[in-house]
Amino acid sequence: MLRQADIDETNQLALVRIAWCREISQPPAVNDPAKILALIGFAAKAHAAGAIDLAANLLWRAAQRCWWSSASDELCARVHDAAARLELPDGDPRLIAISAYVEPLRRGADLYLKLQGLAGTAHSDPTVASILGSTANIIGTFDIGVNFLAESSAVLRMQGRLSDLARVLFAQGWAEMEVGDWRGAMREAEESARLAEETGGLPWIAAATVLKARLAGMQGNLEQSEAYAAQAEALALSIGASFLLAMLQIARGVSAIGAGRHWEAFEHLRRLFTPADPAFNFGLQFFGLADFVEAAVSSGNADEASRVLDEIERASAPTPVPWVGTMLQYGKAFLAAPEDAEPFFLQGLGLQGAGPAAKKWPFLRARFLLAYGGWLRRQRRSANARAPLREARDMFDALGASPWSDRAREELRASGETSRRRTEQVWDTLTPQELHIAQLAAEGLSNKEIGARLYLSHRTVGYHLHRIFSKAGITSRSGLRPVLASISRPAD
Template identity: 40%
Template sequence: MHTGRQAMVTLVDRASVPVAAIGTGGTGPVVAERHVSQLFGRERELAVLSELFENLGGHGGALLITGEAGIGKSALVAEARRRAEQLGMSVLSTSGAPLEAQMPFAGLQRLLRPRMQEVTALPEPQREALSVAFGVSGGPTPDTFLVALAALNLVADRAGEAPLLLVIENVRWLDAATRDVLAFMARRVEMAPIVFLLAVRDGYATFLDDAGLRELRLETLDDASAKALLDAGAPGLRSDLRRRVLNEARGNPLALVELPRALDTRERGELSATAPLPLTERLERAFAGRVAELPTATRSLLLVAALDEGAGLSEILAAASLVENRPVTVDDLAPAEAAGLVSVNREAARFRHPLVRAAISSTAALSVRRAAHQALAQTCAADPERSVWHRAAELTGPDEEVAADLTAVAERALRQGAPAWAAAALERAAQLTELASSRGHLLVRAAEIEFELGRSELARRHVAEAKSLELGQEERTQLTFMLDASDQDSWSSADRLAALAELASELTTANGPATALKCLLTVALGCWLGKPTQETRDLVVAAVERLPVAEDDPARLAVLAWADPVKQGAFVIDRISQLTPDATGDPVALHLVGAAASAVWAFDLALGFLTSAVDGLRAQGRFGLLAQALVAQSWAAIHLAQETLALSAADEAARLARETSQARWALAADLAISVLAGERGDSEIAAALADRAEKELLPIGPHAMLSLVQFARGRDAIAQQRYSIGFDHLRRILDPRDIAYHPFVGAWALADLVEAAACSGNIDKARLYLEQLESLAAATSGPFLRATLSYARPLLSPDYKAEELYQAALSAGLSDWPGYRGRLLLNYGRWLRHQRRVADSRAPLRAAWENLDALAFGGLAEAARQELRASGETSMPRTPDARDRLTPQELQIAQLAARGLSNREIGRRLYLSHRTIGSHLYRLFPKLGISSRSELAGVLSSAVPDEVG
């Protein structure tokens, strides 16, 4: 989208240098420019910079500089750049611009421009993604995070030659795609010699608010420093004016530099006002006053530059010439330079401070701004996206041609993976068309995109406007469905789900199968998460069965599984068992199949499809969906007792979900980690994660994920043989009156509930739960439910039947479910000991200890060891292995390296630079007591099953 773009203007805050040396003489101040290199009153901040650069040996860091307008953020950034260059570091920088705030990857393109000649060294998928993102070549929409991985590798390779400083300013005006890429990069510089420096004004959120970055907040200068700065810049200022400036500036460095410059005769009265203006407004007016005294051509140049900060110097001159209707040259910028408003080089004009741009733009008359936009539209006609926005900006009435061009811009933006840009173009197009039907159609499309982006408030505004316009019945139904479906927190309401199901059913009769399936997936997921009536479930099932799609269509299977897993479970399992989890297929379809299998408790089938989906989503760089697939993969692996895979998937999912602002998915990953921690015997970690998730979920009200909280707590209690506590947690999941009620998650816990109830003396409750499990297993015929039933039956059987049931379950029913097999061996050995068959108990207890120890079920393995010792046989405590010494991410990297993957290949899979992978391996070798990559396979094979997805 940026082909042919000329050199861009970068608007940066220059609050520190140059400052004015101001004296008084005659009727007004005498101003002389000079540079002051000292940063007054910033010793603490300079020490932080020194620390950041001094610690660059083998790792990097990120620093967020915050503070009010004019506080000196960019002065500190300029000092950081100076120090970096003195240290021999490379510096790359970018800055946001209002006109480009919706233009995808504009800020990233500016950042990487000096390194673009190195793009050819990237792997082909990354090279192509970056090329398409920057408009250099055509192709399918690149995923933002594949572009991010390409950018990360570019800067990491450069940092391998020399440490690197990345400077990001005017963060609030960066386009969304660039923000996502920079957030991705900032989280991954810790193990590379890269310093990430961001500056943001107070009152504006950043894309890294939840990244835990170190923040350096700039406060106002103390009195001594303020006086020193003022005296350095205006040494001859009269004493009464000096006191007034100090009082008005209130320690703001920019004000201390700029207010003295505003002290002409006209402005002195304003400075003495008893009710002073807010500082930012006062500074804007000071800048505006200076602009008003400039020649007309100079003002036109400044206005053009302020309206399009992506314009190069030649474009600024050309557009200003059109406004003035005469040639305007670079010499016409000299008065603005002399006034300290801009600095000019051969390619660009730089504003000294964003407030200069704001003052110029806000004080220009509407007619003058329109003329400038019109001139810019003509000047940048070769760049259709920029040109059409300038054409749209200068309009005050409808224009069908511009509306059509904006619609075309939206289509291109969607193809290039820029939905926010597309939504903005559609909204403006709707404002410019006179046709009510067209306006309604455009608003519906904009609302759909905004909902997908999570901008519910803006989407609802579009919906409200569209409702009053001429819409067809199909669009009205679609609009209502979008509006109702967007509020997922109230999906637990049976009435709400019924209404959505009715709407989705209407859509299936009017729309094509693709749109209908999309809507039905939304409602079906609501049925799985919420509490619909059976009538509502039947309505959704009937609707999807009417669609002309294959019976094994992945979306159709997911709708059936989510809408009614009990009644449709057997059918879904039968169809999925006939499919093959081909990793070369569509990863979205594979994810849907895996999700459908999980919904009907076929976790053994689900894991294969989810693992293939994870591989495919990695290859395509689909970061957000990858997080969801990893969550599902983790939970499926938990049920299959593939603990290493479950932990690495959950750990990665939690990180990716938070990076992509998917808070609920992050909590689902945290709760998976909680279950795994409880099984390992880390009850403190398990409890902390469950408590944190519950704290975030309770304000919502009834929610399906509250059942996962109780499941995690119950599993932890059972692992520690605290059966009464485990029973109290788990029974809440199956109590319809409880806020944690969820019958389908409850099915996961039925066997655990039978055990907890039986071991805590609640025999009647245990029999009730066993009956529920028997009924459910018979209805769905799924292997997981049959296995858990095999596990649960012996626990409640009379002594004369128990041994037969134990042996039957161990010989067949639990062979593919090692977690339940190990636990049942432990219970069988205990039962034999209680029957005074001590010698007979040793074999199952020994097998239980070996099984549970291999699975790293810490609490239960120790219980088996103690039972074995009580039977007269000793065993050694478990020796810590790689699972105990490495973090989940380190273990994942080590396993992939042991498979023979190169650092670059591992980096592509895990969205890390190859240099970061190298740093991880360098640091984990000593933890494992090895010194080379070739030793990894031997160390890991003895401790960890090869389960990496």
């Protein structure tokens, strides 16, 4: 339809609108600096013609492309300066997003306050909620992002905007993973991949598969994790998406740490910080900071870890967002001499000073507790080590992070206390889609209503319910509530 449009070549604004439609409707060539320059040029023409809203949209997309491709500082500055010239209201979601995409660390603290101010406001436009949620993810405020993204996905689902829904579900799943809802995260990842495949969204098939690889790896399913990783890598390489490769290396790195293969984890994670590597991405480096420091220190590469931590601390000064601040404390605890480490543990856990406390990031907090308990035991303070190790064990159990649970139990045994093994729950045997269907059925939705919600046929829903009943040992929907009642979130 765009090719068939008959446009007067002298109508510059119409040409800009066509360019915008092409940009948002065609599969992106992700790493393409020329596209960023073109978008800046189109935005300038729109601005000159008084089409401020269109200019803002174009620059928002240009900023996204900067983040996707790890664009140069100069190119990022050009996008930011062009947005400043539009004189948009301070609370415009696109202006907030542009700042986040081009400078997520340096502007993180200011953007965090703005997002907090907008968090209590309902947004009827799913695009606005999606922009705010994705922006929150970009700077590491997943606790804020998850609510915006859930709000957006609910409206997109109702409106049948499936290609947009696929992308938002990926972002929602990533946020849910960070705030401790791993079952929800895998559910969103599965549906995101399915919808992206049906609507031709290649980057979001890859993104959702990266998320599945990371979740499987953290739960100790290493073979499945690497199968997902190989699939995602092939897709990411085909579209030249450095941000997806960076996310993938983080997924592989944390999986290797869980398996105790720290040198392998270091090799995966150092790629984010190597400019010549296809996985290099400045905007995503801090996402893997805690993993990189742990892997580097444990593999005899503490100097590299120290250099990276110093760079990220300088870039996020003077006030990092809480998630980044927690990772900085985690890194400092690993890098400190044994006799100097305790203050960093206490600050990161919120037990001393005004530290970020890690309370909203269950997996990171549990790792903090595990490391602190291990440090206490090595300092011959075994009695003191047991409380943090118990808490770590219980949080890892709730997440299903079995390699980390095993390590916590080993540390507890070394401190003089034994633990029972985690008991598998019925809902552990359900696939993410089966769990989602079971939850909707327990809420009283019919097969047709569930099918309409998930874009499945009612016969497919019936088939899944039959399998759910068989696995749970029940014969009707009335038995679902007791089965699902024991599901808890580590964040709670």
